[in-house]
Amino acid sequence: MKEQQRRPTLMDVAQAAGVSRALVSIVMRGVPGAAESTRQKVFEAARELGYRPDSRARLLRSSRTKLIGLSFSSSQPFHAEIVDAAYAQASSRGYEIALSAVANGRTETRAVESLLDFGSEALVMISPTLTAEELDRYSGQVPVVSLLRNDVGELVDAVSSDDIAGIRLGVEHLADLGHRNIVHVDGGIAVSAQQRSEAFRSEMQGRGLEATAIPGGPGEEDGLRAARSLRDNLPTAVIAFNDRSALGLIEGFRASGLQIPSDVSVLGYDDSQLARLSYVQLSSVSQDAPLLAAAAVDRAVDRIEGTVGPAHVVRTPHLVIRKTTALPRA
Amino acid sequence: MKEQQRRPTLMDVAQAAGVSRALVSIVMRGVPGAAESTRQKVFEAARELGYRPDSRARLLRSSRTKLIGLSFSSSQPFHAEIVDAAYAQASSRGYEIALSAVANGRTETRAVESLLDFGSEALVMISPTLTAEELDRYSGQVPVVSLLRNDVGELVDAVSSDDIAGIRLGVEHLADLGHRNIVHVDGGIAVSAQQRSEAFRSEMQGRGLEATAIPGGPGEEDGLRAARSLRDNLPTAVIAFNDRSALGLIEGFRASGLQIPSDVSVLGYDDSQLARLSYVQLSSVSQDAPLLAAAAVDRAVDRIEGTVGPAHVVRTPHLVIRKTTALPRA
DNA sequence: TCATGTGGCTAGATCGTTCTAGTTCATCCA
DNA sequence: TGGATGAACTAGAACGATCTAGCCACATGA
Incomplete structure (x- = not known):
């Protein structure tokens, strides 16, 4: 050994x-205050010793x-894309990212405390579930x-996407195609679920259409369940809370022999990797x-x-239109 | 502000x-050397000041x-489950986990260096891609x-699953069902791909069966492509490199109107969350x-x-048998 | 010639902890 | 009685870097 x-x-x-x-410190930090010749000498010595x-x-x-x-949630594949982008942006601005996952048995509080212990100078939290007070x-x-x-409160920065506009785009798209009977499968207790649900209601009502929302959730299984419950009273289009739910919906419909x-029509939300898979081609x-x-x-x-x-x-x-939305059945 | x-x-x-x-330090660390009364006093003061x-x-x-x-790869949803488990086990042994992702434009070397900078006392690397020398x-x-x-070298610990045994279990399961024409869709350049491929070859040959392996990869798209290339010369069963590839295969087959x-029959590898989805029910x-x-x-x-x-x-x-493997078509 | 600057370098304090080596004081036992 | 024991506590040195202040030698300018 x-x-x-x-x-x-x-x-x-x-x-x-x-x-x-002190001089070594100066050289390692790359600040002015050392002659070029000694700079080389120091670098050489550092390399030799494997100094870090x-x-x-x-x-x-x-x-x-x-x-x-x-902080991110390990169970949301969607978060992985964000992590990627954050790494890139941070490094381009000369910062490092300290990661901490919210997982089974590991609360967001725990994740955040650990980030603070590492000495993070700022926190970026993906879809935080803490209350506004705690964030404050x-x-x-x-x-x-x-x-x-x-x-979130005024003390906290927020970078988000306009859920109301997003849902409006979705409804608009489907309405333009001629859909009148559109159902929203909501996100249950997930972050943003309520906003989207409300946006759906108001946008539909604004168009004089009936706004039917049924309970769902953020996972495939939730979509699947929703598809089953819709079987007997099929709308012509469904707007899911997110892509994973949309996938479940599609599978559920398929299982009932529907095309x-x-x-x-099924519309997702997030435009995640899933949506882009060539055999999925989910509009989202x-x-x-x-x-x-990055923002x-x-x-x-x-x-x-x-x-x-x-x-x-904000x-x-x-809208990314792929192949799961089209004209309503005749 | x-x-x-x-x-x-x-x-x-x-x-x-x-x-x-020093006494405060003693109290905060919970080591013996302080009277109960002062312990209380110190805790009180610490709480009051919000000391961390x-x-x-x-x-x-x-x-x-x-x-x-x-270190894990942000593009492998499968790794997320491992992260979860690692957090739990570490915390039960009194350790914390420092996470670092391998992502687009962020090499494994970079990830590891960052972990060392944080002062990690040991490294656990999921499917490392570094050479044995670098790991050493x-x-x-x-x-x-x-x-x-x-x-990996003798200096490095390895905790792995027996790929040969895994593939053998798979082949055995399919052969027992009566399959003779089994194809393996390999993992391309992914870690473990070669081992599984070779294990497949030797296991099939050991049974006097022809061992056909075709190129694949670790993603859904790879499976999809493989399914297309198999269309004209359909085997009765396919063993995929992993679950994601298996999902692609299934979709590809479905697209050709196959049940x-x-x-x-399609067999996956990893038994990931995907495999367990109720509409997938992938044998794996x-x-x-x-x-x-945890190990x-x-x-x-x-x-x-x-x-x-x-x-x-090792x-x-x-084997987890679900609903994508069955008797061969008559 | 002598003050003034300046580039290159260093000694020593400092960050907030833990650790080592005590000190103090009460108790115990022969 | 007096030495040993031990519990409760403390002063000051570490840990490995950065930062401040200042030193030295040499060039510059009046």
Whole structure:
């Protein structure tokens, strides 16, 4: 078993290069204050020893961590795309992302505390489920950005997509195709579910159509159940709470021998990877999650660095029409 | 905008409680050495001030971080289940998990370095793609556990599932049902793909059956493509590299008007959430990922704490028979 | 010639903890 | 009685970085 050697420190590098610790620090941070020749010498010594700065010590002293905490839910594949985008944006602005998952038996509070313990200078939370008050409390410590949810207090940043506009786009699309009997399968207790549900109601009523919403949820099984309950009283189109639910709906309809979209049109929400699969080709409302993620990271960085106060940014979603929506059955 | 107040330190608590810093430290860590009455006093003061220990300082001093670094791939929903299980196991052994994703434009090396920077005392890597040499190099710094891949050096721990046994179970199951014309859709360049492919070949040959493997990959689209290429020369059963590929296969077959399993049996691998969806009901080889994850975390902790050397742990997978495998068509 | 700057470098304090080595004081036992 | 024991507590040095202040040598300008 190879010996676990002690990690080299600034001191070791300094000795090897024959300079002071402080100078090594200057070189490693790339700030002015060292001659080019010694810079090389120090780099050489550091490389040789395999030196890596100890971020704990560094951060303890400088109080800057250049770290943005990101909480996500491990059970939402959709969040993975956001994580990807956040990494990219953070790194382009010179920050690192500290990840923490909300999982089975691991609450959001726990995830956030762990991010704070790592020294995150700001928090980006994907679809946070904490109350507005709790979020406010954290925002007393570091800037907090709520992603994909905007009913949060004034102290908290919010980067979200306009659910009302999204649902309107969906209803509009289906109505334009000629659908009159449209049902919404809601998201149950999921974040944003209520907003979408209400948006649906008001948009339908605004068009003089009957707004029927039935209970659903954020998963495939929820969609499946909803499809079963719709079997006997089939609408011509369904707007799902999200893509996963939409997939369940489609499967449920198929199981009853129905064709999509000739018998029923199905519209998803999120435009996730799932929707784009070539055998799914789900029409969906796109929130442009990667863009939102980048915007959230941007806000976090701006809050950390600048003097800007919190703000609520709302982007308008757009429709991606694929193959699960079409003219209603004759 | 609420003022970002300075975080209270041990010193503040000590002053408030009228004792020394060291004693507060003793109380906060819950170690013996303080009278019950002062313990209460200190707790009270800490609560009042909203004190939270600064983990950076704490860890800097104690050199223990109680942190296990976990690298995963954000594009593999399957990994999410492992993350969940790892969190649970780590926390039950008194450790925290530091997460780092391998994503688009973020290499595994980058992910690992970031984990080391956080001070991880061990690394658990899910299906690592680094070479055995690179893994060895890291294992000079901290214990490294490779999860779901076992062709790594002696210096690195490996917790994996027996691919040969897994494929054998699959072939056995199908052969027992009466299938003779079985095709394997491989995983392309994915980790473990080659092992499974070879296991398939040898198992089929051992039974005097022809071993046909065709190129695939780890995603739905790969399965879909494979299904198309099989259309004209349909086997009675297909063993996919994983569940996602199996799903693609099923969709591809369905698109050609074939029924699963009456026309073709399809067997997945991983027994992921997907497989369990009620409208999928995919028969699959289960690696029992959560169990493996727990085992990996256990090994990491044992390596950190004890004097055990690295070992390769191999578990035998088992078959989960659902509704996509059945007797061959007559 | 002498003050003034400036680039290159260093010593030592500092961040918020934990750890080591005590000190103090009451109790116990021969 | 007096030494040993132990519980409760503390001072001060670490941990590995960054930051502040200042030193030194040399160039510059009046």
